[in-house]
Every structure is written in structure tokens, then in C-alpha cells.
Amino acid sequence: MTSQSERPEHPEHPEHPERPLRADAERNRAKIMAAAAQVFAAQGLEATLDEVAAAAGVGVGTVYRRFPDKDALIAALFDNAVDEIANLAHAAARRPNSWEALVWFLEEALQRQCSNRGLRDVVVGSTYAVDHMAHAKQRITPSIELLVARAQRDGYLRTDVVGADFPIMEMMISFLGNLTASAAPDLWRRYLTILLDGLVVSRSQPSVLQDFPVDHLVHEALHAEHRRARRAI
Amino acid sequence: MTSQSERPEHPEHPEHPERPLRADAERNRAKIMAAAAQVFAAQGLEATLDEVAAAAGVGVGTVYRRFPDKDALIAALFDNAVDEIANLAHAAARRPNSWEALVWFLEEALQRQCSNRGLRDVVVGSTYAVDHMAHAKQRITPSIELLVARAQRDGYLRTDVVGADFPIMEMMISFLGNLTASAAPDLWRRYLTILLDGLVVSRSQPSVLQDFPVDHLVHEALHAEHRRARRAI
DNA sequence: AGAAAAACGGAGTGCGCTACTCCGGTTAGA
């Protein structure tokens, strides 16, 4: 990511990024990235950098020594996540059956999105990593377009949907996934199945739906969510 | 709503709520409710009571004179919204065709939910009106259960879903609805159609999908959302 | 080993934001 605005020289982010970090610094950098991924995935972007530092076992100062600000850290994580999903799309494209390729991609991508609240926050309205979104879109869109076109050509997928419908449906489902992540990490699959049953051209009977104690789970999930918001106990 | 915890006597909320308000006070109360409904629906519960007051054309003091705190105002609005949806469910139950009844209910309920961000905030994790949720659930659940059971009995609705699936699917869709409310207030209908195509027992071809310039709209919607979050311009 | 450079920790700071209060002025209604 090239710095598009000449950032005022931060004392501890020298103009020679080539010089390798000291061993302990590099170790800490890795610990920070891992911890941040964990914390932001679990709590979303409102998580404090203090929390991230604590999870990484370092001080906040150390975090700020590696990343100029919260946004930079989040942007780095976001780029990683985008990479991963872009790779999934490519991998899917190499599958023989075009319907299974599409389904496989959706399942894999959603597995990531549903367990990553931070990802949702970036996509949906946070102020973080705003300028990385466009790049992510460019990166992923064409692959999805391809998967969709093939599934339609082969007569599996209804022809009145377009590539752009898929990110939307993914957002819908991953929203639910985030909500129920703690109570029932796989509940979203139930609704993906229903949605897929709505996306095939025709069918004579429903696909099998994974069973869940739905009523109970919803109660649990919302309760957990309310506790989360209350920020204590 | 009975006050379940003996609230310390607020000077301006006397113990005789029977005494009618003065004419201007009553007028203002109505203006506040209307403005609050509007503002919270549009912006969600993070909207300030200052904003509500401004929209109502009164001072903040006036708002606090009628409602002990923000939570009370929100709770009152929430109860209204729940009433409305409960009535929809009852009305739906009186329709002759059980499938059309279910579809009608979903469309009407979602129309409300999709244009009301505050409603979502209450349901999903806000700290406001927490204790009103249980009541709302009791109020609405049985009616939905009935609509579902009938549609299943008549062979329209797949039998592996349960009543509790519907609030979940509604949440999924209304999440999207809130997101795209400004850019394309009806986009959610597209995905409801697909979902419904996944909920019928069988079908030989897809239902007609309302057409949208989806790619463009998503871009718009997310952009708008990011601006909203930035809180300026 | 010893010195210089690099990195560390985490208490502290500043700031923005918002729920709520307070009181001098205004209005309804008898």
C-alpha cells in the first residue's frame, strides 16, 4: 500500500523501511498481528488497542511503534482477509462442477466472514480502512462473476441473478453468522441451504437442512449480544 | 408498561400520572414521539436526543420532561412498533390462502423493519429497552407459529423449517434493508423472493425477480453507509 | 565485555462525545 498522502514523518517509522527489525521486534510484530486478528474477529473494530496489546502480551506503546495508528493495523488485517478470500475464489474456479464450485466458494468464504466481526465492520460503514475497500472489490469481483456465469451456463443457477447479488447475500448471511457466532457457530449454514434452494433453476424437493434447536439458539444468541453491548460481566 | 423497579421520584414526573397534561404539553409530547420515530428509524439509536428535540422543534429539556430518560422514549416507540407487527400477524391469519398469508406478513413486516434502523438496534444488542424484548417475543411468536403451521399443512412451505426460523430470516433481510434503505429502499424484496423460492416445497422455475441495477446500488449503499459513519458532510 | 542503538511497557494525557440538569423566561387556564 503506497502512502498516498505524505505522512508527517513519525519519529519511530523511519523513511528506510528496508532495514530489518530487531529479532524481538519482529517476534512482537507477529504476536500483535495474531492477537489483533483474534480480538477484532471476536469483538469487532470497537475493540481497544489496549485489548489487542494485552492479548498479544505487549504494551500499547509497542503496538503504536509498529503501526502508525489503529487504522493501519486494521487495514493490514483486512488486506490479509481479502487475500484469503480471493484465493478461495480462484481455487473454486478450478473445480470441475460449476455448481459445486459456487457452493464451495460460498461456504468457505462465509465460514471466514461469519467468524470475523471485524471484517463486517470494515465492509459495513466503519471509518477504518475505507480506501482499501475499492481495491478489495476489484480483486474479488471478477472471480465471482466467473463462477456465477459458469453455473448459469451449465443450467444450475437461475439466470436472473448477477454476480453482484452474491456479495449482498453473503453480507446478509454473515450478519446472522456474526450474531450467532458464539451460541451456534454453524447456524448460518441452515439459511445458506435455504437460499441455495432458492437459487437453483428448479427442484422437486427441498435439500436437507441441518437440524438446530433454533428457538433456543436465537434466545441464547440475542442474550449474548445484549450482554456484549452492556460491556460488563 | 408498569414500572417494575420503584423509580426514585423524578421531580417532573409526578406520582399522579392521571392528571391530564396541559394542552401545549400534550401537543409537544406528540411532536416528540413523531420526531423520535422518524429520527431513530433513520439513524438508529445512536441518534442524540438533541437531534430528536431539534426535529420535534422543541428543546431537549422538554423531551426529558416527558420521558425520564432516553431508554423510556425508545421503549415507548418499540412497543408501538411491536404492536403494529403483532397486528399484521393477526391480519395475515385471516387470509384465505395460507401461503399468501405468510408471504403477505413477511412483506409487510419487513417493509417496517427495513425502514427502521432503531428497531434493529433494539433487537440486536443495544442496551435500550432490553426488558421489553421478552414481551415482544411472547406477543408475536404464536401468530407466526400459526402462519407457518398452516402453510406447511397445506403443502406450500417446506416442513423442515420451524416458526423460529422466520424471525431469523427477517433479521437477515432487514439488516440488508437497513443498509440499502437510502440507496434502494426496495432492494431487499429481491432477496426475499429468492429466499421464498427456497422455502416452497418444490418448484419448476424461479419466481420473477424485481430488476435492480444491483452492482451500482451496492456501491452507492456502502458509500452512503461510510459517510454516515464519518458523521459529517 | 561494554557501549550504543533499538525496542519495550504502561501510566498518563487530551479530546470528543453525549446523556442529562438547571434556571430564567414564557404560556395556559382559571
Add this chain to the structure above:
DNA sequence: TCTAACCGGAGTAGCGCACTCCGTTTTTCT
């Protein structure tokens, strides 16, 4: 006309969090 009820909105209090600063520790180089 008189007073109790009501109004407005500037001000307050307090929190939460991004970020800084500096005394201390660790690495690395000769």
C-alpha cells in the same frame, strides 16, 4: 391577573479511547 405548569437550550459531568512519553530493558555490534 395570578400562578402553576411548561419551555428552551446553554452548560455540566463524566466516560471512553486513541495516542504519547520517558525511564527501563534487550539486542546487537565491535
